[in-house]
Amino acid sequence: MPGMCDGEAMGDKWMRHSLTSRESMTGAIELIVESHRFCGILLPGRCDEKMPGMRMEAARCNIPANAVTGEANIPGSQECRDFLPIVLFDDVGTRASGSLSEKDLVVPECAAGVV
Numbered sequence: 001m002p003g004m005c006d007g008e009a010m011g012d013k014w015m016r017h018s019l020t021s022r023e024s025m026t027g028a029i030e031l032i033v034e035s036h037r038f039c040g041i042l043l044p045g046r047c048d049e050k051m052p053g054m055r056m057e058a059a060r061c062n063i064p065a066n067a068v069t070g071e072a073n074i075p076g077s078q079e080c081r082d083f084l085p086i087v088l089f090d091d092v093g094t095r096a097s098g099s100l101s102e103k104d105l106v107v108p109e110c111a112a113g114v115v
Contacts, residue, residue, distance in 0.1 A: 004049060022053035029057040040064040 004021040033041055040063055043054040051067060058065035094100040 018049055022049045022056075025050065025053045026057040026060065029054070030060060033057075033061045033063065038063060041066075043067040045069070 004017060029041075029043070032038075038061075041058070041061070043058060043065060045051050045054050045067065046069055051069065054067040058067055088105075091100060091105055095102070095105045
C-alpha cells in the first residue's frame, strides 16, 4: 500500500503530510475491502505510519485481519562497520550538502540493503 514513511520525510516540509498519508491509506484499504466484499485480509507493511494505519483499517472493516511487518530494518556490515537503513537518512542529507562523496554513500547503502 503506498504511503509515506515519516522517517524519510523527517525535517522536510513534506513531514506535514504524515498523518494525512496514514488516513488516506486506511481509506484506500477500506474501499478495496468493502467493494470486493472481502471476508478477511492480510495487511503487510512497514514503517511507523503504515503499520498503525493498517491496524486502524483492520478495526474499521470489522473482518478478520492480520497486519504484519513486511520488512525489517536489519543492519548490514561492511568495512568493519554496521549500518542501519535509518542511519542512511542522515547520510543522504550530508551527501546533498556536499560533505559526503558518492562512494562514501554507496558503501553503507549496499550494506544496509537499500539499493
